[in-house]
Amino acid sequence: MKFAEPLESQKLTSLLEKAVSREAKLWKVCVPKKPTNQDTDISPEKRDEAVRWLRDVHSQLKLYPETLCLAINILDRFLSTIKARPKYLRCIAISCFFLAVKTSEEDERIPSLRELASSSRCGCSPSEILRMERIVLDKLNWDLHSTTTLDFLYIFHAMVLSCKSGCVNAVLSALNPSQHVALLTQQLFHCLSQTAMLQVRGSLLSLTLITLELEKLCTDWLALTVDLLHKAQMDCSQLIGCRELVACCLSTHTASLPPNTVYICHSRLPRHGGALPAWQDSLIPTASGCDPHRPSDPNTAHTHSCPKLRLHRKSSAKRKVEEMEVDEYFDGIKRLYNEESPQEGCPKAVVKQLEGGRV
Numbered sequence: 451m452k453f454a455e456p457l458e459s460q461k462l463t464s465l466l467e468k469a470v471s472r473e474a475k476l477w478k479v480c481v482p483k484k485p486t487n488q489d490t491d492i493s494p495e496k497r498d499e500a501v502r503w504l505r506d507v508h509s510q511l512k513l514y515p516e517t518l519c520l521a522i523n524i525l526d527r528f529l530s531t532i533k534a535r536p537k538y539l540r541c542i543a544i545s546c547f548f549l550a551v552k553t554s555e556e557d558e559r560i561p562s563l564r565e566l567a568s569s570s571r572c573g574c575s576p577s578e579i580l581r582m583e584r585i586v587l588d589k590l591n592w593d594l595h596s597t598t599t600l601d602f603l604y605i606f607h608a609m610v611l612s613c614k615s616g617c618v619n620a621v622l623s624a625l626n627p628s629q630h631v632a633l634l635t636q637q638l639f640h641c642l643s644q645t646a647m648l649q650v651r652g653s654l655l656s657l658t659l660i661t662l663e664l665e666k667l668c669t670d671w672l673a674l675t676v677d678l679l680h681k682a683q684m685d686c687s688q689l690i691g692c693r694e695l696v697a698c699c700l701s702t703h704t705a706s707l708p709p710n711t712v713y714i715c716h717s718r719l720p721r722h723g724g725a726l727p728a729w730q731d732s733l734i735p736t737a738s739g740c741d742p743h744r745p746s747d748p749n750t751a752h753t754h755s756c757p758k759l760r761l762h763r764k765s766s767a768k769r770k771v772e773e774m775e776v777d778e779y780f781d782g783i784k785r786l787y788n789e790e791s792p793q794e795g796c797p798k799a800v801v802k803q804l805e806g807g808r809v
């Protein structure tokens with residue numbers, strides 16, 4: 451399978467090479483350590499809690515997704531260089547967030563420090579945030595312009611759209627490009643809220659999310675994945691291991707359904723036989739001692755289904771919830787693509803945004 455290389459694809463390849471090069475200089479593997487003292491060490495759970503709190507603050511202020519991703523990046527880089535007490539974690543987190551806001555947002559969108567301290571309820575004063583800002587900047591050598599995981603996600607997604615293959619039609623069959631990126635961004639921030647993902651490079655995590663999504667949408671996803679791996683200069687064994695880790699992480703994300711979700715059971719096995727994918731298998735309710743020959747109780751038929759049955763849920767309620775969640779990121783992402791232009795011109799807008807200093 452051959453992929454065309456128009457001008458936009460060449461520019462995206464160049465942007466990817468620069469982003470990978472910068473990531474190699476700044477990224478360090480972070481191995482979470484079990485805290486020896488809860489009062490003096492920040493545990494992985496407390497770090498994840500701080501990230502989820504930043505997501506709430508970001509949602510309240512309705513800022514760009516790039517801002518939140520950069521804030522998490524700054525926070526993790528800072529925590530990997532120092533040993534901080536848990537009682538200062540919120541002050542550190544909001545300081546990293548404010549640095550990201552001033553780096554990524556337009557001037558008219560930047561809230562005042564007093565407003566941020568009040569609305570976020572961080573428990574610290576503006577002067578304390580400013581002092582912590584200086585500490586963060588000193589520890590990071592005043593270098594905040596690192597390539598984030600979201601930057602890679604934008605590049606890989608634009609590369610997919612620039613390829614003249616059936617994948618593009620599959621991706622755009624139900625959602626426009628910005629809405630599709632918003633869905634992937636939602637998954638990305640769920641992964642970034644897990645400390646286990648700190649062991650994965652941002653470029654690898656983004657490519658993993660793209661390939662997992664393509665696998666669900668089209669049949670020729672593997673050829674496109676190989677092409678992306680070649681351009682990113684990654685090893686396929688790394689991608690395989692990361693796909694398992696991310697699929698496990700996203701299984702808890704996809705299982706978060708509204709309480710009124712209705713399941714419909716179909717006794718249809720996967721097309722190619724074998725076990726179900728992890729993301730589907732996580733949705734299958736199992737019960738110990740399940741006997742397929744035992745008469746089923748109509749009141750518990752859905753609760754005691756056999757594990758090989760494939761489940762499909764009615765999508766009306768779930769779709770409404772997904773649309774509400776995606777809107778949080780869609781408003782900040784739709785500027786990347788010119789939705790009024792033909793779909794073939796979509797990557798041009800992304801290239802322009804990324805060349806303008808996003809990476």
